[in-house]
Amino acid sequence: MTLEEEVAHLRAENAQLKEQLRLALEQLAQALARITELARIMELEASLEPVESGEPSFIKPSTPKQDKTQKQPRRKRAKDQNGARRREQTPTRAVEHRLEQCLDCGYDLRQHQLAGRRQVIELPPPPSVEVTEHQLFKGWCARCCKWHYASVDLSGQVVGQGRMGVRIASLIAHLRTTLRMPVLLIKEYLYTIHNLTISVGEIVELLHRMVQAQPLKGAAAAIKERVRQSNVVHGDETTWREGGQNGYVWGFFTPQGERLYEYDKSRAGAVAKRIMGSSFGGVMSSDFYGGYNDFPGEHQRCWVHLLRDLHKLKEEHPDDVQVLAWAGEVRKLYEDAHKLLEEHALGPPTADEGVKQPYKREQREREYRQLVEGVVRVGAQYADAKQYGKHGHKQIKHPCHALCKRLLRHQHELFQFVLVPGLAAHNNLAERSIRPVVVTRKVSGGTQSPKGSTTRMVLASLFGTWRAKGLNPFDQCFALLTQPLHP
Secondary structure (H helix, E strand, O other): OOHHHHHHHHHHHHHHHHHHHHHHHHHHHHHHHHHHHHHHHHHHHHHHOOOOOOOOOOOOOOOOOOOOOOOOOOOOOOHHHOOOOOOOOOOOOOOOOOOOEOOOOOOEOOOOOOOOOOOOOOOOOOOOOOOOOOOOOEEEEOOOOEEEEOOOOOEOOEOOOOOOEHHHHHHHHHHHHOOOOOHHHHHHHHHHHHOOOOOHHHHHHHHHHHHHOHHHHHHHHHHHHHHHHOOEEEEEEEEEEEOOEEEEEEEEEOOOOOEEEEEEOOOOHHHHHHHHOOOOOOEEEEOOOHHHOOOOOEEEEOHHHHHHHHHHHHHHOOOOHHHHHHHHHHHHHHHHHHHHHHHOOOOOOOOOOOOHHHHHHHHHHHHHHHHHHHHHHHHOOOOOOOOOEEEOOEEEOOOOHHHHHHHHHOHHHOOHHHHOOOOOOOOHHHHHHHHHHHHHHHHHOOEOOHHHHHHHHHHHHHHHHHHHOOOOHHHHHHHHHOOOOOO
16 A cells, blocks of 8 residues: 555545544433433422432332341241141150260269150051950750850941951951052051951952941941032042943032042933932032033032133134134133122121121122123124134034033023132032042952942042041041941
8 A cells, every 4th residue: 555545544534533423422412411301300300299218209219138147037838738747746655865974084973954855756566466266155954955055246346247357347448448459459468467368359248248337338328418418519420340331430529528429320410310319409510511401409610621621722723813802701701700709708797797798698699690691791702603614615613602602501500609608610629539539440440340339439438538527537437337236
């Protein structure tokens, strides 16, 4: 590059830099003017509404930093969630360990004080079975010229005419029903732990005799009667195989802990009517299975099933604005119902609120009717929409058509939980309560005879009820079987 070319290049670069400096100065002047204007506006706002802290209103107050060196108090959990085990249990015996002499100088130690504890939890050796032989003698009467035989009443000690005691029977029923152990494993357990030799057939027959015994039979009948007299009952059914043929287990459950299971070959709605009887006057909660459509009395359908179908509908039509808007309207009805419960909560009337309870109930019934009208309005949008599009020569119904028909069909069965205290909007109680039977079916494959199905269902009802009420199933079964028979 020559000297003239270099000078020309530098002059051009200098001119470019001057232009950039001019633009920067103009922007700086504009920024200073804007800052001055904002400061004047802030002063005007401060003069009209003075801020107590002396800081502008848009500045968030500073919070002091937490001192992480100091240990923060632990937030307490709710009582129903605080199920941690106790670190110390009530000791059955105590062993004292003392030092009598000093380990350094050998001087006698005095004023002994408890310095610490350490618990060791262990099982005692498993007891072997006790075999009690009742020897019945006969005596000859020379005057009457006949033998007189001694008798013994073993009611409360054995089940029926068998040889197994009620404690063994209760243990077998607990292992079979609660722990869902196969009969072969129960046989192995009794032989390994308690040195008891018992056959598979004897175990099965013992369970049959237990459910035919009057104490357990009466307890099962009492559970069925309490379910029929309950104000709220949740119902569900699941498949069950008997002798290789498909059947169904019907379950009816109450919030108070009653669990009722019955087997039937049919899934028709007449089975539910037969089990619940004609005296049932409560509310039946169930899913949208058609077998409950003709069930007499009030009915509550499960919103969880309905919302799940709505979610599936939105996944199948993610770009359809009509589908998304319609699903949102149905969801809003459900949310409005829960807001209604919060605003007009009905509970035991107090001295101050005793007069307000009737007004709350009337208000709740009035808004319940508004919810039903909303269901009719939403359901009527696409219930009669016969054509949504065409696929060749075939007309396609609107995607919301089926759910709209469901809403109109069950319009009075969606918001009973608003009117009935203690009634849930879902059927989760029945879903959770029927699951043990489902697991049992998957483990065993079902039963082989009607007698076996009856035994399984009676034991499931008894042990399920005891567990739901927080009772020990083994202790409850043992207490029932030890009751003396009344003549």
